[in-house]
Amino acid sequence: xxxxxxxxxxTASITHDVQNVLAIIQQSAGLMSDLLDLSRxxxxxxxxxxxxxxxxxxxKTLIGAINEQVDRGTxxxxxxxxxxxxxxxxxxxxxxxGMAGLLFFLIGRIxxxxxxxxxxxxxxxxxxxxxxxxxxxxxxxxARALIDALSDCAVRVRVEMRxxxxxxxxxxxxGGEGGASxxxxxxxxxxDGAVSIRLDFRDDRIAMVFPSCPSSxxxx
Amino acid sequence: xxxxxxxxxxTASITHDVQNVLAIIQQSAGLMSDLLDLSRxxxxxxxxxxxxxxxxxxxKTLIGAINEQVDRGTxxxxxxxxxxxxxxxxxxxxxxxGMAGLLFFLIGRIxxxxxxxxxxxxxxxxxxxxxxxxxxxxxxxxARALIDALSDCAVRVRVEMRxxxxxxxxxxxxGGEGGASxxxxxxxxxxDGAVSIRLDFRDDRIAMVFPSCPSSxxxx
Numbered sequence: 001x002x003x004x005x006x007x008x009x010x011t012a013s014i015t016h017d018v019q020n021v022l023a024i025i026q027q028s029a030g031l032m033s034d035l036l037d038l039s040r041x042x043x044x045x046x047x048x049x050x051x052x053x054x055x056x057x058x059x060k061t062l063i064g065a066i067n068e069q070v071d072r073g074t075x076x077x078x079x080x081x082x083x084x085x086x087x088x089x090x091x092x093x094x095x096x097x098g099m100a101g102l103l104f105f106l107i108g109r110i111x112x113x114x115x116x117x118x119x120x121x122x123x124x125x126x127x128x129x130x131x132x133x134x135x136x137x138x139x140x141x142x143a144r145a146l147i148d149a150l151s152d153c154a155v156r157v158r159v160e161m162r163x164x165x166x167x168x169x170x171x172x173x174x175g176g177e178g179g180a181s182x183x184x185x186x187x188x189x190x191x192d193g194a195v196s197i198r199l200d201f202r203d204d205r206i207a208m209v210f211p212s213c214p215s216s217x218x219x220x
Numbered sequence: 221x222x223x224x225x226x227x228x229x230x231t232a233s234i235t236h237d238v239q240n241v242l243a244i245i246q247q248s249a250g251l252m253s254d255l256l257d258l259s260r261x262x263x264x265x266x267x268x269x270x271x272x273x274x275x276x277x278x279x280k281t282l283i284g285a286i287n288e289q290v291d292r293g294t295x296x297x298x299x300x301x302x303x304x305x306x307x308x309x310x311x312x313x314x315x316x317x318g319m320a321g322l323l324f325f326l327i328g329r330i331x332x333x334x335x336x337x338x339x340x341x342x343x344x345x346x347x348x349x350x351x352x353x354x355x356x357x358x359x360x361x362x363a364r365a366l367i368d369a370l371s372d373c374a375v376r377v378r379v380e381m382r383x384x385x386x387x388x389x390x391x392x393x394x395g396g397e398g399g400a401s402x403x404x405x406x407x408x409x410x411x412d413g414a415v416s417i418r419l420d421f422r423d424d425r426i427a428m429v430f431p432s433c434p435s436s437x438x439x440x
Contacts, residue, residue, distance in 0.1 A: 002223070002224075003222070003223075003224035003307065003353055003357060004222075004223035004224045004227060006356070006357055006360050007224060007227050007228070007231070007303065007307075008227070009330065010303060010326045010327060010330075011227070011231060011300065011303075013326070013329045013330050014296050014299065014300050014326060014329070015300075016329065017292075017296050017329055018238065018293055018296050018297065021289045021290075021292050021293035021296065022289075024285065024289045025245060025286050025289050025290070028282045028283075028285045028286050028289075029282075031282055032252075032279060032282050035275045035278060035279070036275075038275075039273065039274060039275060042274070050271060051270060051271065053259065053273045054259060054262070055255045055256075055258075055259060058255060059252060059255070062248045062249075062251055062252050063248075065244065065248045066245050066248050066249070066286070069241045069242075069245050069248075070241075070245070072237075072241050073238055073241035073242070073293075076234050076237050076238050076241065077238065080230070080231060080234050080235075080300075083227065083230060083231075087227075106230045106233075106234060107230060107233070109233045109234070109236065110229065110230075110233050133223055136226070137223060137226055140226050
């Protein structure tokens with residue numbers, strides 16, 4: 001069994017449990033919010049005889065903070081769960097735009113440590129002929145090289161068709177040292193040789209040219 | 221880059237974020253608990269003029285439930301984080317007992333789906349000469365085969381030294397069909413050929429014999 005398959009099975013299972021944890025927290029917070037509302041109504045109905053809970057507003061704020069974190073945690077957990085399921089060995093077509101969205105969400109913290117931000121620009125699905133994991137791995141290799149080479153900057157990433165070729169273009173920040181200096185090869189071979197991604201380097205950008213789908217435009 | 225390395229970097233980062241999420245939830249719940257205590261003290265000091273918050277006890281229960289889930293979520297997240305760090309390619313020695321503890325925690329939910337429970341029996345570290353990931357992968361292969369073959373039963377797992385040999389023994393439930401029927405090989409080769417684990421099958425058990433450390437007993 002491959003390490004990645006083991007990790008994906010465990011990750012899928014644990015993220016499921018984490019989502020249950022967050023759901024129970026959300027329910028508890030929701031119930032507290034309902035009880036606070038009820039308490040306020042009871043206090044109003046008593047025409048001032050029964051004073052309201054003095055920390056009503058403070059509690060509402062804290063419950064709001066909990067709900068915000070539950071949403072954040074659910075998003076993180078779902079992202080990790082999607083990554084785990086990307087290990088399935090489907091050959092493609094894969095939507096490169098969707099995978100880019102997942103990747104840049106997942107590596108946001110890794111990039112932030114170097115104060116690098118990736119800004120994704122897509123306008124719909126871009127089908128590529130490789131597995132989801134190969135697409136993720138290829139884009140991560142470029143993103144990781146940029147994170148290691150850069151700091152304090154934003155990198156725009158465009159996922160689009162260039163004629164019949166699906167491309168992922170990393171637009172480097174002005175004053176950057178050019179794409180060729182980040183130590184990437186001109187061709188990436190992934191998935192045990194099944195997938196080849198060509199890299200075009202220019203001063204202001206790195207373009208990844210993915211294998212196009214036989215019936216291009218039909219992602220399924 | 222290997223898939224597993226990519227997954228481990230992302231998983232380590234995301235689990236870190238999830239732990240932050242849970243820490244903020246815990247802080248909010250702690251503050252609510254403090255305010256409830258304060259509210260009760262104010263009410264007591266007023267000698268009944270100021271009535272207490274009618275949902276005090278209910279809130280305490282709900283805050284307790286949130287704290288319980290935060291603990292559970294933190295444990296899950298830490299387990300996944302430890303798995304991510306096990307991808308580091310250290311060759312060993314590795315504590316097989318510690319890795320077994322991690323593994324059976326991580327796959328608890330996967331086993332529960334088949335109503336299989338693994339009960340780990342260890343009495344201290346058992347050093348083996350392989351990477352943490354190889355130890356995890358090897359034990360998972362056996363555990364997974366048992367989960368697929370069994371249901372509604374408990375499997376005791378002993379991690380111990382048998383003479384100079386470190387072993388992980390899966391004691392099968394009585395009335396089981398014997399270890400040989402679960403379709404495992406008599407030797408597992410892991411870590412690109414670097415690690416060989418021998419499997420001994422008997423009616424009532426499967427013993428995994430791990431490579432022993434050159435200076436046995438010195439895990440570090």
